[in-house]
Amino acid sequence: MPSDRTRPRRRVVILGAGFAGLAACDGLAASAAEAGLEVVIVDRHTYNTFQPLLYQVATAGLNPGDIAYPVRSFLHRHGGVGFRxxxxxxxxxxxxxxxxSGGDPPLSYDYLVLATGATTNFFGVKGAKEHALAIYTMEDAVAVRDRAAALLEHAATFGPSEAALTVVIVGGGPTGVEMAGTLAELRRAELETTYPEIDRSASRIVVVEQLGRLLASFDARLARYALQALEDRGVEVRLERAVEEVTDDHVVLSDGEQIPTSxxxxxxxxxxxxxxxxLATEKTRGGRLEVGDDLRLAGxxxxxxxxxxxxxxxxxxxxxLAQLAQPAMQAGRHAARQILRLQAGRLTEAFSYADKGIMATIGRRAAVTELRSGVRLKGTLAWLSWLGLHVVFLLGFRNRVAVLSNWAWRYISWRRGARVIAGT
Ligand SMILES: Cc1cc2nc3c(=O)[nH]c(=O)nc-3n(C[C@H](O)[C@H](O)[C@H](O)COP(=O)(O)OP(=O)(O)OC[C@H]3O[C@@H](n4cnc5c(N)ncnc54)[C@H](O)[C@@H]3O)c2cc1C
Structure with a gap:
């Protein structure tokens, strides 16, 4: 990989091998050489993480390897693209x-695609960064899984405490709902058999959402269905309340309620x-970079x-647009097309988004799907479409087979995969 300006082809550097970065890579790879471009993709990890299923790793339904895909395996199908x-x-x-970082040599570029994603926002809530666990990366998900397993083991051996058996989920968006629903199923289907020492009726799962409803981006009827489905599974939902403080053994809500939890x-x-x-460039809410209609940074x-x-x-x-996989993939592909246009001496085009809809699952046979055509699904059909779509979008045949077999084992036999306390 020549590092100086004498390299024969103009270099496109893509930062981030997530949904957006890999889509940009996909859009460039086939035409890059012919267009006089070399492409290099950069990531801090050697693998891509399928974030929509992270919560299943956090709840031990899937293994980390089932939703991670090596970047180099992806590039194998995209001859000539380099990885760093x-x-x-x-x-x-x-x-x-x-x-x-770490003094590694810099990498020069002629075109740059910034696609390093987002991270957890603790909104400056007291103690949240120190005591709450996020599920944004694979490490996060494994940490949640390990903490839950360690708490259960401790409770089984030394006797339960209210804090050890209470999980508080902050945020009633799709991730919070999916996490709560899965934990509730885990409690119903497995707690008794795996931990006979623990009285499952003593365990609590609490979702705290500061808005007046769950799933704010969904139709209100679907949100009500999700609320009912969670409550039917024994999840406590606190709406219109914010978490004001997190400590190592409780959270404090805006109405003064204290919930013991570890x-x-x-x-x-x-x-x-x-x-x-x-980066010294204009930002908007949430620190997101302002871009022009062709997705370039001003200046x-x-x-x-x-x-x-x-x-x-x-x-x-x-x-x-919402911070979701579809906008990321479509924007990545758009950036690739614009780079090829610029390289051919043509003007860039404005980005337009083809909205395919949104979905979230609560658990077995319970999900919500909202298509832009106006079609709204809930229950088994929505759940089956959720399962199908997530398998289709997973990278790698091996991962699809692994996820399908884990789900089949779990949903058909109504049991879970082995949970190990890794990393402790
Ligand atoms: C738990 C969870 C559940 C979700 N569920 C859904 C869902 O059901 N449906 C949906 O549409 N969307 C969902 N999303 C959102 C979706 O995953 C994101 O919108 C999507 O991943 C964004 O793609 P991206 O390429 O911008 O970023 P990412 O996929 O996050 O990729 C960013 C990449 O950049 C790399 N990177 C970051 N910083 C650096 C650095 N400094 N140096 C080098 N590399 C770096 C990271 O390692 C990563 O590989 C979910 C997200 C989470 C966290």
Whole structure:
């Protein structure tokens, strides 16, 4: 990989091998050589994480390897694209160089695609960063799984405490709902057989949401269905209350209620990551990078920003698109097309988003799906479409087979995969 300006082809550097970065890579790979481009993708990990199923790793329904896919295996199908593992520290827009942590040599670029995603937003809530666990990365999900398993083992051996048997989930969006629903099923289907020493009626799962409803981005009827489905599974939902403080053994809500807990799962919101914070460019709410309608940064016509770290807007709309997989993938592909146009001496085009809808699952035979066509599904049909879509979008045949067999084992036999206390 020549590092100086004498390299024969112009270099596209893609930062981040998530949904957006891999989509950009996909869009460039086939035509890059012919267009006189070399493509290098950079990530701090050697694998891509399928974030929508992280909560299943956190609840021991899936193994981490089932939802991780090696970047180099992806690139194997995209001949000629280079990979570099490294933590990006900063970008020098003037020198057109990416800077890495740990003193790794910089990487120069002619075109840059920023796609490093987002991270957990604790909104400055007292004690949240120290005591709550997020589920944004694989490490996060494994940490939640390990903490839950360690608490249960401790309770089984030394006797339960209220805090040890109470999980508080902060945030009633799709991740919070999915996490709560899965934990409730775990309690119903397995707690008694795996931990006969523990009285399952003493365990609590509490969702705290500061708005007046769950699933704020969904139709109100679907949100009511989700609320009912969670309550039917014994989940306590506190609406219109915010978490004001998290300690190592309780949370304090805005109405003064204190809930004893040793496991707080934070799924209340995201902000663009640390790299976005460091970049000297215009930001909007949540630290997302402002982009023009072609997804370029203002004043840097060779730099695109896509996915969760950017505030892409659909043509004719003021509100940025939601931080979801579809907008990220479509923006990644758009950036790839624009780079090929620029390389061919053509003008860029505005991004427009093809909305395919949203979905969330509560548990076995309970999910909600809202299509932009106006079709709304709930219950078994929505759940089956949720299962199918998540398998289709997973990277790698092996992962699809692993996830399908884990789900079949779990949902047909109504039992769970082995849970191990890893890393403790
Ligand atoms: C728990 C959870 C559940 C979700 N469920 C859904 C869902 O059901 N449906 C849906 O549509 N969306 C869902 N999302 C959102 C969806 O996953 C994101 O919108 C999507 O991943 C954004 O893609 P991205 O490429 O912008 O970022 P990411 O997929 O986060 O990829 C960013 C990449 O950049 C790398 N990176 C970050 N910083 C650096 C750095 N400094 N140096 C090097 N590499 C770096 C990361 O390792 C990562 O590989 C969920 C997200 C989470 C966390």
């Amino acid at each position: 593992q490294g933590v990006v520290e900063d970008v020098d827009f003037d020198a057109r160089e990416v800077r890495f 496991l707080v799962v934070w799924s209340a919101g995201v902000r663009a990551g640390d790299l976005a914070d460091r 840097h016509e060779e730099v695109f920003a896509v996915g969760d770290l950017a505030a892409a807007r659909d043509r004719g709309h003021d509100e940025p």
